[in-house]
Amino acid sequence: MNPPALQIRTGSRSRPWLRSELLLLGVLIVESLVFARTGTHFATVGNALEILRLSVEIGLLAVVMTPVILTGGIDLSVGSLLGLCAVCFGKLWRDGGLAWPVAALATLGIGGMAGGLNAVLITRLRLPPLIVTLGSLSLFRGLAEAITRGVDNFTGFPPSFLMWGQGYFGGVIPAQAPLGIAVMIGVGLLVHATSLGRSLRAIGFSPEGARYAGVPVGRQITVVYLLSGVAAALAALVYVARVGQAKADAGTGYELLAITAVVLGGTSIFGGTGSVFGTVLGVATLAVLRNGLQLSDQPGELAGILTGVFLLTVLAGEMAFKKYSARRVASGMLQTSTASSKPASS
Amino acid sequence: MKLNTAHLIPDAGVSGSVASRAESVLRLTGLTKSFGAVRALRGVSFDLKAGEVHALLGENGAGKSTLIKVIAGAHAPDAGTLEVFGHPVDRLDPATAHRLGIACIYQQPALFPDLTVAENIGLRLEPATAVRWIDPVQQKSCAVEWLRRIGAEISPDSEVRELSMPEQQLVEIACALGAGARIVIMDEPTSSLTQREVERLFAVVRDLRRQGVGIIYISHRLEEIFALADRVTVLRDGESVGTFPVRDSRNQPALTEAELIRWMVGREVSQLYPPATGAPGDIVLSVSGLGCAAAGVHSVDLQVRSGEILGLAGLVGAGRTELARVLFGLTPADSGEIRWRGRVVRIRSPREAIAQGIAYVPEDRRRHGVILEMPVAHNLTLAVHRTLFPGGWLLPKAEGVLAGEWIGRLGIKTDGPQAPVGSLSGGNQQKVALGRWLVTKPGLLILDEPTQGVDVGAKGEIHQIIRGLAADGLAVVLISSDLPEVLGMSDRIAVMRGGTVVTVLPGGSTASAVMAAALGQPPDGTGV
Amino acid sequence: MKRYRRELSVTACLSALLLVLAVVAPAFFGRQQLLTTLTAAAPVLVAACGMTLVILTRQIDISIGSQFALCSVAAGLMAKAGLPMPLVVLGAVAGGAALGAFNGWLVAGLELPSIVVTLATFVTWRETLRWSREGEFVKDLADGFQWWGLGQGRGQAVILMGALGVFLIGVIFLKKVGAGRFFYAVGSDREAARLAGIRPAAVTFGAFVILGALVGVAAVLNAVRFADVDPKTGTGLEMQVIAAVVVGGVAISGGRGTLWGVLVGVLLLACIAPALVFLKLPPQWEKAIQGAIILLAVAADGEKGKSS
CATH class of the missing domain: 3.40.50.300 (P-loop containing nucleotide triphosphate hydrolases)
Incomplete structure (x- = not known):
């Protein structure tokens, strides 16, 4: 009855991201093999754990950016918010006299509020996420600079706090690694195993379609931007614990790294398709690149350049694929019409 | 007569x-x-x-x-x-x-909302060359002249976004005339005009005719x-x-x-449509004085019984889809009363409509009815997440069983529950859009153009399904521009015009009677 | 005048700020102070003229800070190599146009989202520059470079005249030239523009190229104020420029806005930093205020879009 339907179905795309993930895994392996030859001490367990230790902050931001981009949105403010949360934490602990766990909790609250500000502007006023978070990027960084008066640098945190960024469990496992992995698993479950994750995809594919299906679009978009804010605060805490100081410029440019990792990981910038696993691979690819170039005595800027080039290449490839499959669907529709139309009566 | x-x-x-x-x-x-x-x-x-x-x-x-x-x-x-x-x-x-x-004046004018009337007319009349001076004074006087020629009292300095729809149409006409069109197509130009504006427009059209312009004129009036x-x-x-x-x-x-x-x-309707079975039951939905200013729907009185198919007929723009959107909570009502199984209810969002048991299969299947990129199974369960996944966790097994069941019941031809809906033929996509709502076990099903863009075979299947649903006691509201379909399927036919229900005709009414009501003509005997 | 409500309200804000300054800190209006404030704002105005075109067509370019740095360093190197100033200007403009064309090709040709494209070029150009210069300033420039070799007073005058010239050409271009209207048309309704015989992709591409070229001009106008060229120059320029354009009433959804509004927006934001100094407020608040102003401005647009 409907042979064209079968013709279009040839390439099963029920998990279209799987392909890009495999590709990325290949890139990661090739990259590692190259650096294993060129880099000194690259292929050691210690270095692998060091890469893990250094990529937790970007990882947190990127993993939580995944559901944001799945809804077809974007959050450019996470890097600035990291900076703001870092100095807020420092201020609360040093000048506010709070114990660091209390200050940390308050910092998470601040992150949530900042994410809530984005969410309200996006859902209530129906403003494009791009411009809202571009504005809040400036606002958050500006507030961080205002709080520190541009020069203040919070240091001297207690060892019990620094341990979360510099310590090792059993002398081997970086202390922040379990935290990063827990968030990764949590968000992975949220995106892939819950009803919320499913509706986020529906919103990303078609916000109107989701609304017609009874999905509370505004509420769910609010959730992802709130999560993004909290994740930035968490990343700020890990950052401060790792470097031992909180300055206003903390996390500058992190939003770009996070977005790049997500897009490299196969999540469509137009929303709908993507996976947290892909994002994790994206983070790993970028982290290995940076670390490997460093151990191979290459300039650090090369990593930045390659990051930008990677991002553009992946996007252009995605668009080319999209156009190609759109053409295939169009030609498929043509077949449908010829197959099912009856002869014209005159 | x-x-x-x-x-x-x-x-x-x-x-x-x-x-x-x-x-x-x-x-x-x-x-x-x-x-x-x-x-x-x-x-x-x-x-x-x-x-x-x-x-x-x-x-x-x-x-x-x-x-x-x-x-x-x-x-x-x-x-x-x-x-x-x-x-x-x-x-x-x-x-x-x-x-x-050749100039075409569409119902939805193709103007630039952010620019002024004079700038719009200028952009359309002057050549689309990049290197050329614009003389605002001359542009304005030109706009004034053409607006005057058609007798439109519109300031050339007002922004198009601030104009009413008929004013925008007049600007379109001014553009067409100014461009020296010899063939002018007017697509229902009077659909939103007042009587005075209509007369002025007619004078313009007659003037054009005198000047030897050929005019293709589309109107339902x-x-x-x-x-x-x-x-x-x-x-x-x-x-x-x-x-x-x-x-x-x-x-x-x-x-x-x-x-x-x-x-x-x-021809009058033939026996292509499955016959009605059984008698209608209790009143499921009853609305009185229902209105929504934003949707252009006002003072609607209507009852729907379980087991009945109520046809909703009317011309494009009569307010049928708009009424359905009000009932489904997409544009909540701001006046009147909705009674659901005898109780007064408020429906402010699709979620509340779904909670009551109202389902709506929208007209634009590809944009609203299904999510093309998502698998058949995910589309089928999207509206029942709360009952199917009580803890919020996806249950792939339960989902698979449910999807398999409905794929079988509706005869959806797909490679499997994981195939994206976009890969299905139009008729099967429509079955998915329908299935999504049947899964919710609704009490009232509103179908908006369920067979539009569907091939003949699938059309018959969908008719069978709808009839079967009504026989099982579901109340169905069928919106269709396909008049034979409305006549053949409906137990009663409500006819809409100008945003409200003007009459409810019994089943077995003639096409001419429905058309006459939709056009606002007195009932006519000769068409029977 | 309903159409220019935004321009008028921003002008009112600026007037209020100036009035407060006139009362509290008349020194703000000292000749030298005013000249310094305005010459610092001149490059922003020039870049904002280009950004207006891009935003009018419903796109955005956040890579201009990096473009600016590349053009500045290129201009410095050309001047150091002994090229005459007109050629230096021309070279910087051509370089900027080429960078803009690359963005334009990706956005208009490949139909990629402009935000991500320019985010990627932003980091790529910046890192490329860091790699090649390793933070080193371009020093020992030719005598004719700083203040065009005219001394500070006349140099400042040339900068102001240049920026004003670009602005006025922009005003005339958008208002009086056929092509200017295309940018409004494409941003207002792409499909209607196509039906009116305009090629939207070409217009979008053109907007990015013009923006790039103007960033080149801005880079030169900025660079000549100093004795040597800092390769980190232009950091955060994109935010200043986008803020000025959005505050000036150019709708981020395209199709609406005037350069006069942008001019007022540039002046308003340019006054904030010196005003903070003169009002004895901590200058570190500048960025936060800037961000808050952007959010307020887009929120106002959102409210208006909803009501209409």
């Missing part, structure tokens, strides 16, 4: 003689155009003379819009020839059509056709029923409205 409304408007058809001696400015022969499974035009021939108003008449979906889009160059025909001013034209795109002097047109071509199911002079040689009406209606509707 002949209805003659031509005397209502003076100056009708004065230039009928001009039309007969003029040469054809536009001639179409054997035009064919398909969209997917739908054959919108099947060998239509049409000609337009200079100085003629040629009306194009037909039901919704008869092919009028497609025909004018072909003439305006927006659609390329699959087959057939096109001659403009006696010269055959192979490829017609919007720019070429523009150059040849029959009295306008008698008042304005020289000839009328009736389209039905993508074919031309025929072209008829509106007046005879003595300038007397050569047609009756009843004849036109009969030609538009065609």
Whole structure:
């Protein structure tokens, strides 16, 4: 009855991201093999754990950016918010006299509020996420600079706090690694195993379609931007614990790294398709690149350049694929019409 | 019984003689155009003379819009020839059509909302060359002149976004005239105009005719056709029923409205549709005085019983989809009362509608009805997440069972529950859109154009499904522009016009009776 | 005048700020102070003229800070190599146009989202520059470079005249030249523009190229104020420029806005930093205020879009 339907179905795309993930895994392996030859001490367990230790902050931001981009949105403010949360934490602990766990909790609250500000502007006023978070990027960084008066640098945190960024469990496992992995698993479950994750995809594919299906679009978009804010605060805490100081410029440019990792990981910038696993691979690819170039005595800027080039290449490839499959669907529709139309009566 | 409304408007058809001696400015022969499974035009021939108003008449979906889009160059025909001013034209795109002097005034004006009226007219009249000076003074005076010519009282400095729809249409007309169009297509130009604006527009049209412009005029208002047109071509199911002079040689009406209606509707409904079974049960939904200003719906009174199919008929723009959107909470009502199984309820969002047991299969299947990129199974369960996944965790097994069950029950032809809906044929996509709501076990199902763009076989299947649902006690509201479908499927037919339900006809009413009510004509006996 | 409500309200804000300054800190209006404030704002105005075109067509470019740095360093190197100033200007403009064309090709040609494209070029150009210069300033420039070799007073005058010239050409271009209207048309309704015989992709591409070229001009106008060229120059320029354009009333959804509004927006934001100093407020608040102003401005647009 409907042979064209079968013709279009040839390439099963029920998990279209799987392909890009495999590709990325290949890139990661090739990259590692190259650096294993060129880099000194690259292929050691210690270095692998060091890469893990250094990529937790970007990882947190990127993993939580995944559901944001799945809804077809974007959050450019996470890097600035990291900076703001870092100095807020420092201020609360040093000048506010709070114990660091209390200050940390308050910092998470601040992150949530900042994410809530984005969410309200996006859902209530129906403003494009791009411009809202571009504005809040400036606002958050500006507030961080205002709080520190541009020069203040919070240091001297207690060892019990620094341990979360510099310590090792059993002398081997970086202390922040379990935290990063827990968030990764949590968000992975949220995106892939819950009803919320499913509706986020529906919103990303078609916000109107989701609304017609009874999905509370505004509420769910609010959730992802709130999560993004909290994740930035968490990343700020890990950052401060790792470097031992909180300055206003903390996390500058992190939003770009996070977005790049997500897009490299196969999540469509137009929303709908993507996976947290892909994002994790994206983070790993970028982290290995940076670390490997460093151990191979290459300039650090090369990593930045390659990051930008990677991002553009992946996007252009995605668009080319999209156009190609759109053409295939169009030609498929043509077949449908010829197959099912009856002869014209005159 | 002949209805003659031509005397209502003076100056009708004065230039009928001009039309007969003029040469054809536009001639179409054997035009064919398909969209997917739908054959919108099947060998239509049409000609337009200079100085003629040629009306194009037909039901919704008869092919009028497609025909004018072909003439305006927006659609390329699959087959057939096109001659403009006696010269055959192979490829017609919007720019070429523009150059040849063809202007089309769509119902939804193609203006720039952010620019002023003068700037809009300037952009359309002046050549689209990058290197050239714009003289704002001259541009404004030009705009003022053209607006004056059509008698529009619109400031050239106002932004188009601030104009009402009829004002925007007048700006469109000014653009068309200013561009020196020799062929002007007007797609229901009076649908949103007041009587005074209509009269002014008619004066403009007659003026154009005197200047030898050929005008293709589309309207559902029959009295306008008698008042304005020289000839009328009736389209039905993508074919031309025929072209008829509106007046005879003595300038007397050569047609009756009843004849036109009969030609538009065609044969009365045959037995293609499954028969009704069983008697309707209790009233499920009852609305009184329902209105929503934003949706343009007002004072709707309507009851729907379980086990009944209530047809909702009306022309495009009569407010059928808008009423459905109000009932489903997409544009919540701001006046009136909704009673659901006897209890007064408020429906402020689709979630609340779903919670009551109201389901809505929207008209635009690809944008609203399904999510094309998502698998069949995910689409089928999207509206029942709360009951299917009580803890919020996806249960792939339960989902698979449910999806498999409904794929089987509805006969959805797919490679499997994980195939994206976009890979299915139109009819099977529609079954998924329907299935999503049947899964919710609704008490009321609103179907908006359920068989639009669906091939003939699947259409029959969908009709069987709908009839079966009603037999199982579901209340169904069927919105369809396919008049035979409404007549064949419905137990009762509510007819809408101007944002409200004007009458509810019993099942077995004639197409002519429904059409007459939809057009706002008094009921007419000759069509039976 | 309903149409220019935004321009008028921003002008009112600026007037209020100036009035407060006139009362509290008349020194703000000292000739030298005013000249310094305005010459610092001149490059922003020039870049904002280009950004207006891009935003009018419903796109955005956040890579201009990096473009600016590349053009500045290129201009410095050309001047150091002994090229005459007109050629230096021309070279910087051509370089900027080429960078803009690359963005334009990706956005208009490949139909990629402009935000991500320019985010990627932003980091790529910046890192490329860091790699090649390693933070090193371009020093020992030719005598004719700083202040065009005219001395500070006349140099400042040339900068102001240049920026004003670009602005006025922009005003005339958008208002009086056929092509200017295309940008409004494409941003207002792409499909209607196509039906009116305009090629939207070409217009979008053109907007990015013009923006790039103007960033080149801005880079030169900025660079000549100093004795040597800092390769980190232009950091955060994109935010200043986008803020000025959005505050000036150019709708981020395209199709609406005037350069006069942008001019007022540039002046308003340019006054904030010196005003903070003169009002004895901590200058570190500048960025935060800037961000808050952007959010307020877009929120106002959102409210208006909803009501209409």
